Amino acid sequence: MKHKEVFAKTLRVLVTCAVSFGVPFLAECREQISLPLKQGWNLVALPLQPTNTAIICVVAPITNVLEAVWTYDNGRWYGYNPSVPGLNDLKTMEIGKAYWIKVRQDCVLPIVGTKIENLPTTNIEFELKPGWNLVGYTASQPQDPSIVLAPIAHVLSSAQTFVGTNWIQYPNFTSLSTSNNLVNPYQGLWLFVTTNARFTAPNFKVKVVDATTGKPIGKAVVTIDGIEASVEIGQNGDFIIPGIPDNTNQLVTVIAENFAPIVMSINPFQSSNPSGGSGTDGQPPSQLNIALSPLPAPNHFQIFCPQNGSLWIKE
Structure with a gap:
């Protein structure tokens, strides 16, 4: 009977969140990511911007095992305890912020919402x-x-x-x-x-196009310090990477802003689409390593290509 009562309570919370708050969202952008939590305290950040940021909605799936949620902002603690609703001063949970979540047992918190990009x-x-x-x-x-x-x-x-x-x-x-x-x-x-x-x-999109045609490259793998990503990397802004001809070490032009210094390896691959890509079928792709460093002024940066010593500065 106890389990049935808990389920009914959780179900009512979910229905209330969906109907009463009425927060609109774009269906094609909504996703779900499961956030694993261990028994005791967990220091986590939300992977998505919740469809409804009200804390009662975000934590509803784990209400039966949740003890407390805390965050710290501008020198002050804010807390939420489902057993003492009248004393709670933490009202919302949002992407980008970090939270201490205490649960009585291992569980998974499903977050439904929108990716940062x-x-x-x-x-x-x-x-x-x-x-x-x-x-x-x-x-x-x-x-x-x-x-x-x-x-x-x-x-x-x-x-x-x-x-x-x-x-x-x-x-x-x-x-x-x-x-x-x-x-x-x-x-x-x-x-x-x-x-x-x-x-x-950090968590931003990467856009890879051919600088000559402006069309997307069929396939490109971007590796930063040994971490490979084909869609997202932990840097700010869009990166526009021109196609790299075979057997050359030309300078790669990267357009971005507000990023940290990084070393990037770019491996272009031949696209099956004749309008995109670089390289020739049957040939190994070229690889280019570039070091990126921001300049002091906003939106200014420099690109250095170790292979040929080229330096390109955007004014």
């Missing part, structure tokens, strides 16, 4: 204050902490996360780390900064 704005920017700040890592690919934290490395004293029952410190965030010391998708991060700063949560 399908939102009206694809930049989630945090105003960091001196001291500790709690932010979310929303990218769908693991990433080296030196890349994630590069924009604030000059003011960052400590970066930590919590996995299982262990605190994980990123002491080498200003240099390349080992492959097992990555920032994983949907983790929450504690950042200690010495002064006011801005931090952008």
